[in-house]
Amino acid sequence: MHYVRSIQVVLKRWRIGRIGVSIGAVWLVWGLLDGPLDVPGRDSIAADVWPLAPVFLALAIADSATCFSHETERTASRSLRGRKLAHVCLAGASVLALSVMTPAGAATGVVIRNAGFLVGLGYLLLRLLSRPYALLTIAMVPPIMWIMGTQPPGVAPADWAILLHPKSSIVATTASAAAVVLGIATLMHESTPQILRIRTPFGSRTSRP
Amino acid sequence: MMGMAWLLFRRSIAPFALIATLGLMLASFFLRPLEPLIEMTWAIYNFNFGTVLLAPILGGLAAWDGVRLSSARGIFVARGHALRSVVAHWAMGVLSVAVSYAVGAGLVAFAAHNSGTPAFPGALQAWTIVPAVGLLSFALAIGYVVGWHTSQPIYVGVVPVIVFSAIIFSYTVNLNFVRVGGATASMVSLRPRLDVGAAQLVFYIGGSVLALSMAAGGRRLSARAGAVAAGLGALALSGAFLLAADGTLETISPDVRCVGDGPELCLSPEYERFRARFVTASGPLVEALDLAGVPKLERLTQNGLDVGVGIGFIPMLRAIDENPEVVVAGSIVNAFTNSCRSRDTEDVWDASSLVVRWVYDAYSAVEQGDAIAIPDEVAEAFRVIAIQCTT
Numbered sequence: 001m002h003y004v005r006s007i008q009v010v011l012k013r014w015r016i017g018r019i020g021v022s023i024g025a026v027w028l029v030w031g032l033l034d035g036p037l038d039v040p041g042r043d044s045i046a047a048d049v050w051p052l053a054p055v056f057l058a059l060a061i062a063d064s065a066t067c068f069s070h071e072t073e074r075t076a077s078r079s080l081r082g083r084k085l086a087h088v089c090l091a092g093a094s095v096l097a098l099s100v101m102t103p104a105g106a107a108t109g110v111v112i113r114n115a116g117f118l119v120g121l122g123y124l125l126l127r128l129l130s131r132p133y134a135l136l137t138i139a140m141v142p143p144i145m146w147i148m149g150t151q152p153p154g155v156a157p158a159d160w161a162i163l164l165h166p167k168s169s170i171v172a173t174t175a176s177a178a179a180v181v182l183g184i185a186t187l188m189h190e191s192t193p194q195i196l197r198i199r200t201p202f203g204s205r206t207s208r209p
Numbered sequence: 210m211m212g213m214a215w216l217l218f219r220r221s222i223a224p225f226a227l228i229a230t231l232g233l234m235l236a237s238f239f240l241r242p243l244e245p246l247i248e249m250t251w252a253i254y255n256f257n258f259g260t261v262l263l264a265p266i267l268g269g270l271a272a273w274d275g276v277r278l279s280s281a282r283g284i285f286v287a288r289g290h291a292l293r294s295v296v297a298h299w300a301m302g303v304l305s306v307a308v309s310y311a312v313g314a315g316l317v318a319f320a321a322h323n324s325g326t327p328a329f330p331g332a333l334q335a336w337t338i339v340p341a342v343g344l345l346s347f348a349l350a351i352g353y354v355v356g357w358h359t360s361q362p363i364y365v366g367v368v369p370v371i372v373f374s375a376i377i378f379s380y381t382v383n384l385n386f387v388r389v390g391g392a393t394a395s396m397v398s399l400r401p402r403l404d405v406g407a408a409q410l411v412f413y414i415g416g417s418v419l420a421l422s423m424a425a426g427g428r429r430l431s432a433r434a435g436a437v438a439a440g441l442g443a444l445a446l447s448g449a450f451l452l453a454a455d456g457t458l459e460t461i462s463p464d465v466r467c468v469g470d471g472p473e474l475c476l477s478p479e480y481e482r483f484r485a486r487f488v489t490a491s492g493p494l495v496e497a498l499d500l501a502g503v504p505k506l507e508r509l510t511q512n513g514l515d516v517g518v519g520i521g522f523i524p525m526l527r528a529i530d531e532n533p534e535v536v537v538a539g540s541i542v543n544a545f546t547n548s549c550r551s552r553d554t555e556d557v558w559d560a561s562s563l564v565v566r567w568v569y570d571a572y573s574a575v576e577q578g579d580a581i582a583i584p585d586e587v588a589e590a591f592r593v594i595a596i597q598c599t600t
Contacts, residue, residue, distance in 0.1 A: 018363065055370060063363040132273040135366035140266060143373045147262055148240065 013073065014087065015064045022060035023097055029053040030103040048150060050106045051163050052142035054098055054115035059138055061091045062122030065187065066131055081188060088184055091119050107167045114163050117176035118142075123183030214301075221298040222270045223305040229266060230309035230345075234259040238317055245321075248479045250396045252321040253334045256314055257341040257390025261376050264348040265369035267306065271349040272368040274298055275356020275424075282357075292433070295424040299353050299417075303346045310345070314338045327478050333401060340406045341389040343413035348372050350417035357424050385451040386412045397477045398513030399458045408447040408454070415443025462514050471495065475510035494541060494571065497581040503591040509540050541568065560590035 011017065030053060033046040065087060067073050073083070095115040102108045118138060125134035142163055149161025157164040165172035218224065237259035238245075245255040278285070278295060285291040318330045351372065355364050379387035386409055392399075419440030422433050467475040469488065472495065476484055487509075495506065567587045574581060583591075 056367075059363060059366040059370070063366070066362070131362050132269075132276075132365045135362060136266065136269040136273075136369065139269060139366040139369040140262070143262055143265060143369070148237070 013067050013070075014090070015060070015067070016090070019057070019060045019064060019090070019094055022056040023094060023101075025056040026053045026098055027101050029056075030101065030106070033103070048146055048164060050103060051110050051114050052146060054095075054111065054118055055139065055142045057094055057098060057115055058118030058122045059135060061094065061119050062126050062134060062138060064090075065123060065126055068187075080190075084187055088187065091123075095119060109167045110165075113167075113173055113176045117162065117172075117179045120176070120179030120181070120183030123187045124179065127186040127189075217297055217301045218305075221301045222274045223301045225270060226267060226302050226349075227305040227309045229270070230263060230306050231313050233263050233266065234310065234313040235316065237262055238313075239320075243324075244395075245392070246317075246324045247321075247326060248396055249318065249321055249326055249328060249330050250334050250400070251392060252317050252326075253314060253330055253337055254390045254392055254396060254401065256317045257337060258392075260341050260344055260389055261373070261380075261391070264345055264376060265373040267302070267345055268348040268352040268372040269365045269369040271299070271302060271352025272356035273352075273362070273365045274302075275353040275358075276360055276362055276365070277356075278353075279357045279360040282360075292421070292424055295353055295357055296421050299346075299349055299421060302349045303342070306345050306349070307342045310338060310342050325482055327481075333403065336403065336406060337390065337401045340409040340413070343410045344387070344389050347413040347416045347420075350420040354420045354424050383456070385409065385454055385457050386448060388457075395511075396458075397479070397511045398460055398463045400461045402454070402457055402459050405451065405454050405457045408450045409457075411443050412447040412451060415440045415447060419444060460513055463512055465510060465512050467508070467510070472506040473508040473510075475508060475512060477511050480511065491541065493581050494568070497571070497583050498541075498591065500583070503588075503595060506541060556593055560593040563587060563590040564594065 030050055033050055068080070068084060068087075073080070076083070095112060098115050099108045099112045102111045118141065121141065122134070122138050125137055128134075129137065145157075145161040145163050149158040149164060151157060159171060162169065162172035162175050234256065238256050241255075245251040275295070278298065282291065285294050314335075322329055352368050355368055376387050378384070380391075385405055389409065417440075418436055422436035422440060463477045465475040465477050466481065467473050468484070472491065474484065474487060474491070476487070491509065499505065564587065567584070567590075571581045
């Protein structure tokens with residue numbers, strides 16, 4: 001029965017429960033926007049909010065991927081590359097799970113595109129920045145796109161606010177594909193440099209006596 | 210003491226909060242349309258809207274500092290310093306944010322003054338940044354407590370998303386206690402309410418006290434009980450007041466100066482410098498309406514309380530430097546449609562839509578130097594509105 005134990009270890013180390021919770025959170029947000037709860041002004045904001053909800057999944061996947069910098073993962077006997085690929089498959093399956101739950105009135109293609117963009121960006125940032133900066137950046141991408149990128153009703157969002165673009169947007173699809181490819185590449189690549197190495201915002205707990 | 214404060218400053222998120230606050234607040238103000246600079250109240254109030262993005266970021270940073278602090282939780286708790294250390298880090302963060310925020314608001318006020326707005330902010334306008342800093346302090350407290358208790362770095366991402374959602378939700382349902390500013394149109398004839406601002410401040414302080422008192426681990430439970438009770442009391446009292454309060458702004462009668470006739474143009478001091486352009490812009494339209502036999506417009510005013518039949522309220526002056534014509538045209542249309550008591554009947558509605566479309570077309574004609582012509586169906590629409598609104 002040793003494989004049961006192995007599965008338990010993977011579930012715990014990869015924080016798969018947390019990924020499940022994040023999918024639940026997205027589903028909850030979509031349900032609240034679409035469901036029986038009476039939210040004033042819902043019609044005006046729902047169209048902007050549902051494409052941003054996959055940010056919860058991106059945070060959970062990025063958080064889960066930090067396991068690859070942990071000693072127990074780095075010194076495990078199986079191939080690191082194989083396990084990273086398995087992690088990418090896990091992320092892909094989660095995105096598909098989200099796309100299945102797409103609410104009425106929302107486009108499945110946009111859900112896959114946006115979730116892919118945010119998850120890919122998560123993988124990328126996690127290798128380029130230290131963990132708190134990476135998580136904070138992922139979390140702030142949708143709010144900034146929404147607050148700074150939306151225009152008055154009836155006007156298309158700004159070019160760079162790709163999460164709000166319609167299904168047909170070529171810019172958004174390209175950016176999403178690029179984020180996925182770059183994200184997976186940096187995850188697989190062993191020696192991607194971390195640009196921002198500092199562990200704490202300013203100064204370090206151990207830098208001075 | 211100074212040495213300790215400096216050590217705390219260097220090792221907490223304070224330096225980063227200092228830079229992030231100033232940079233983000235100025236960016237979120239100056240990267241948007243700059244009409245708010247015309248009015249001092251509007252400028253400061255719109256500066257405060259930056260908290261929508263800054264509060265989540267500070268919450269995330271504080272969560273990270275809380276996670277870092279919690280790695281030494283054993284030592285803090287054993288020595289009875291848990292609450293003190295979390296509160297000290299939070300207080301240092303609040304101090305940096307407050308200083309940085311005040312500097313940012315001062316820069317915006319200076320930019321407004323520099324662009325020709327008379328006077329500097331009064332006490333009431335300057336006061337509106339105090340509840341805003343209170344909101345940021347509350348976000349910091351939430352971040353510290355969540356980070357301290359969970360010790361999980363993922364909350365550096367989750368706290369910002371939750372804080373942002375709460376703020377946006379409060380904007381949609383008009384909850385007065387999770388938002389502090391932001392207006393898309395002119396605030397002439399509006400004034401921030403002092404009592405609502407004070408209640409907001411009490412709410413944020415109460416929330417911060419409640420959140421931080423939860424960071425206490427170990428001994429001294431009695432002290433914590435007092436803080437929890439005080440925090441809950443403050444939240445309940447100010448929350449009840451804010452739920453009952455009707456908005457964060459009150460309508461006032463602005464100090465307008467009226468000049469001219471047909472129509473008389475009443476502008477507040479901030480807009481006095483645009484008067485000549487408004488007069489020029491309204492000329493052709495008023496003439497064209499006269500020729501069509503439409504009753505004369507008495508007054509165009511910025512006094513929000515003084516809108517009656519034949520009086521147009523100038524509600525907002527978007528893109529004033531590009532085309533004040535559209536502003537004036539919009540106000541003249543408002544004079545016909547908004548003061549009309551029976552405008553919900555179908556024929557008035559149709560007539561109004563026709564007039565609105567014609568006015569905007571007419572003004573693009575003016576911009577190109579063409580004369581304004583009133584087609585028969587538009588003249589008829591004006592008469593329909595005029596009859597409905599005067600009887």
